[in-house]
Amino acid sequence: MVKVKIDGVTIEVEPGTSVLAAAEKAGLRIPHLCVVKGIYEGASCRLCLVKTPTGRLFPACAYYVYRDEEFISDSLDLRIERKVNFEFILKFHRMECWLCPRKGNCLLAKLSKELAVEGTPVCAECPLSPEECLLTKGVPCLGPITLSGCDAECVESGGPCWGCRGPISRVDVLENAFSRYRELGIDTETILRKADIFWNSLPEFEVVKKVFNRVRTS
Amino acid sequence: MSSQHGSLIIGEVPAVAGHVDVHVESKEATVRVKFSATQDPRFFERFLKGRPSVEVPYVMSRICGVCSVVHLTCSINAVEKALGVEPSEEVLRLRELAKGLEIVQNNLIHVLMSLPDFTGCSDVVSFSKMHQSIFSNLMEANRLALEAHKRICGRFVHIPTLGVAAHNKPVSRYELETAGKLLHTVARKLEETASDLADAWRPPVEGFSDPAPTYCVLNGDERYPLFSSSLLFSDGVTVPVEKYATVIEEIRSPHSNAHYALYRGRAFYTGSRARIQAYSKIIGCEVSVLAKTLSIDFNNPFDNVGAQYVDVVYLSRFLGDLALDLADRFRGGIKPSHVEYSSGSGEGVATVTAPRGVLIHHYVIRGGRLESANIITPTVMNARHIEVAGEALVRKLVERGESEENIKNIIAALVRAYDPCLPCSVH
């Protein structure tokens, strides 16, 4: 048995255990995404970074301990690195959450809340399956163009999203959302007017309007 | 303010929400208290002009994050009246439930926030240390009330559950039952705590009586009215809500962004103190006993807090029964529903019982869009009354030779006792 010290908590584990497994044993949460024990341990997502006292960074999922060692799993710089890396992940993620079968149970949405990254739309957290989606019933829901992080409370309690958390600023997501609205015959003017309630003075709203106008005319 | 001359500024009276400055000026035996909300106006009535009537309630609910449901329901009610829509009965009941739950939870918090003033503690933290059992009981009651609220409304603030002539969230029988039981537990807990509270009860100023004892409540006959179609004043005048403007006049406060509402040119008050006095018959003796236990003097503005406590206990019982009754009547739960209506034109005034008193929303709708709106919040109604009562209080305190520091604290306590939710006065 070796002793791993993570954030001051000492955990006794078998030699060869990964830092992530040791942390989980102690109930410490290190954000991670790509690792699936026994299936993929390639350390690709770089979210589970931990720091040695000397300042070197290692992914907790692929660092195996064979002797007593100490790690820091949470600090400002680690948070920044994680955040940036997570933004990288979202950057090329095709976010058509409203059609995604994992909506409501989306790891990316959970992590973006945990790491305070603004990226996923409310749909990623929406508990309604794509078939139950309010949009398909013609309800003008702002979910597809609103930032997630609220656990989709409104949708959960039966109402459409009102856009409390502000607009998403990714152009591709907005474009996809626009075509989704149009596909389902929801008037995008209604959507914009509704969004105008809370986003009226937000500079990001101008982006939304611009994108919508561009897609409409093109 | 050791002499007859001087002025005193109590900056940023801490309260539940928002800030208010109180200026006290005394000059040759005349004392002037100026209640001035420091918040900037948000022009809700103005910027909603031209908006589709369906949206209006959701925005109006944002006037206040503390009593959002009250604004929401009142607004929905006003829109419905204007458009002549009649929602189904269970929707109305659920609305009552949602709104009542908010009053319960809201007033509980108000009581908690004011208790330090009434127990001689400097703040809530020291209160929680000195009166641990009272504090934990009240917190527990608050938690249970929130729990019940969540069952019915889905989320705590700005609930999307309610809509114009619609109810969006399916409420199961189990949820109704749980909410009912939770509410009864809240009532029981509070009743149990009452005697402890009575022991600790030290009103900041005793024997102070209201210089302008006019109040306003909703008019109800048999039932504690959460909605009503007429207003009742303490001088016995009953006014249909549509005619509120004939008796209530809303003016801009000369020294701040707040508004005053005057009843025939006079200051009046509203809130739990008014309700307990007006509905003494409906409330019944059990609760009156509670009022005796706490030795509430309904003539003393400070004792609004005590009245709120009583109010909460009664409402918890009342809503608990309502929830259980609904659970009985709708064995399969209440499904989301909405009534079809055409977006027409019309004028509608709605008044509801809000945690702090009477709330009036008055809309003119043309072609499905809001043309004009007027909102009179309880804080607006109380604002002038606070000044009047404050002036009398300061005179009394100066007579008693209280120190400046004490006067400051007591005036702040007075403001808190009326209404801790100040942004409503500026909307």
Next chain:
Amino acid sequence: MPWSLLDKCCEKCWHSPKTPCPDFINCSLSGPLCHSDEECAKKRKTRLEQLQHGEKGAKIKVPWTSCTLATGAEAVYQAVVDYISKRGLDITVSISGCYGLDFIDPWLEFVTKGMPTAIYANVKENSVPKLIERYFLDQDVSGAFALKEKTGNAKGEDEVPLLSELDFWRKQYRWVSRNCGIVDPESLEEYIASGGYKGLSRALKMGPDAVIDEIQKSGLRGRGGAGFPTGLKWRITRQQRGTPKYAIANADEGDPGAFMNRLLAESDPFRIVEGLTIAGYAVGASRGFIFVRAEKPLMARRLQRAVEEARKYGLLGTNILGSGFNFDIEVILSAGAFVCGEETALIAAIEGKRAWPRQRPPYPAEKGLWGQPTVINNVETLAHVATIMAEGAEKFAALGSDRTKGTKMFCVTGAVKRTGAYEVPIGVTIRILVEELAGGAPDGVKIKAVQIGGPSGGCIPASLLDLQVDYETLQSAGAIMGSGGVVAISDENCMVDVAKFFLTFTSAESCGKCMPCRVGLRVMWSILDKITQGKGQEEDLEVLKQLAETVRSTSLCALGGTAPNPVLSTLRYFMDEYEAHIKKGVCPANVCAALVTYLIDEDMCIGCGQCAMNCPANAISKLASGKYRIDQSLCVKCGTCYVVCPVRAVKKTSCSGGGGNG
């Protein structure tokens, strides 16, 4: 075939791969050792003499490497052979490696007894007969580029300088490249005759631990870029319990601008095979691999041939030189992926998988090829090993700086007069490399920066040319020594464009396994692209810095870990150029296409029409005056006209707001 040094001298010699003789190497040079026979000794002496001057007393060496072939060495070789057979001359024609002096390619070396050995530079096939005639028949060396030595009996000797006196040769210390350009890279015999395989036979007599001690004593550090002490790496691998162990030579030289490994392997491949054998012996490995970059097929062929030759004479295989040590080498050709230079990726590639690096630790020394302890060394390191074992650690340790011993080969390319590979003791200044060895900038331009270490390195401004080249100094200046590529950047190049170029390279070569490298580099690239189009904003630079830091500190392997270096170092030293792009919308070096306008100076135009003929967009038309003009609305800014104009009448200007982004 004449008798060779590696053949049996008489019936008494018993060396063969099956019955190896421990003294085979010494014997073949100064033997016979096991029996005394005047005849046999004489045989060796004559053969050595033959090797130097050719069997017929005269020899022409033609360099046969990628760089000389690219400049026409094949045609020159053919011309030499044709001419000799036509005239019936008694001259041996042999191939050789390359000196590393690219600016004299292709060259010829003439050797004959009694004449100074002469080197002719930039030979054209049609000048071959004249050269042969003049040297071999008239005994006239005038016109030669340099001489190896002076004998005093050739015509025109005084006008031709000695090679050893020329700047670019005098300032070098040719330790590991000693054989480059001198021996025939396909002949094991010549390698042994020039002192090869002495190191291995010495090592086999010392025992593995003593070999590691010797290497540690020499202070040799990995020449692949990271500079990890080689002896220590070997010791760690040796201490591992797992068997079998493997030894790998990393010949996947991918850094653009670096070709010293190619040069070594093409000119002196046996040294690498010997070095790898020593490494295998020291760590206790039984199999070795040489992993060669796909873009360099000749290098692979040479190494493959060297391995086969060594196997033929019992220098690879079972019981090497009677020591009981079994070792064989396989040459593996990559299929083209820059990331293969990373050791864990290289291991994956050898295993026949995608070249995906994996997280270290565990290091290959613990768990490498097929999960077994593996030692991986750069080709240059292994060549050093063979040389150190032959010459002794003290000689090596006497060279170099305090912290880093020995010599290092640098490839100096870009805006210099004499591009090529130069070997210098570590610790010389960049100025010596760029200005004295490579001759400084060509006429008309100035060197403004030096890019060291390939895509992973950084750009060092001209003001820091007096920095010493060693691992630590370069690191503190924001560059790395890397594999030793030095690219001089002139003031005709835009630093933002250079940084963008490196990101284009690294992001295209990212294996795609980890996020920061796969996406981060692309995001950084798009920011730089925006800047080069004149659409950058000031906050972009901050974002760029932050991204670079994250990519650097969180990438899985060294590819991503070092890829931001060019950006960070240009941001550090050339902020003014970034600012010019962003604030003024100007590219100071007139490179960034979106910001540049091409104009034809009508006063200078001679009306030759080259520009119009070559313009891909047909944007250039003839005016009534016979001059040409560019239609700006059609111009695609390819720069072709600028290049082809014989009188430089096409001008580039970068005016404010030229980006046309409104």
Next chain:
Amino acid sequence: MEGSRRDEVDCASIDDLFQGLRREPHNLLEALRRVQSRYGYLPLEGIKKAAEYVGVPLAQAYSVATFYHQYSLEPVGKYRILVCMGTACHLRGNSLNIEFLRSVLGLKPGQKTTSDGIFSVEEARCFGCCGLAPVVMIQRPEGKNEIVGKANARTLRAIIAKYRRLEGGAG
């Protein structure tokens, strides 16, 4: 055109390609290289055979075939023009050269091979001839490579014209 080229590929007699190659997974790179050298690209059938020969799953063989630059899953032009994108070559103007080649051959963005299948233009990694920058290499069908050092628009135009003539004369 491309389709017909694809159809020409007959991988039935491919096994002789792998002669002398040990059936070990790590010989996958070499096996694929031999397939490519015969057909000029990697036909799916060829990848299957190579995978079968060295004993790895087709998925792995495919992942390898798509990973390395030297393998091409599509038929390439008869003459492959490889433009070095090394540092020295970039600085001395190869980025202009590649643009020039593409526009002269009429290649659209993303298109690699000319529609007549004669030329393809590709970016390549350093050939190690940085001293001669900028360098362009032309791989000829008979397997010989022509390296053009110090390339510019004029020399490239001449080279293309040369091969065009060659093609014209042959067919």
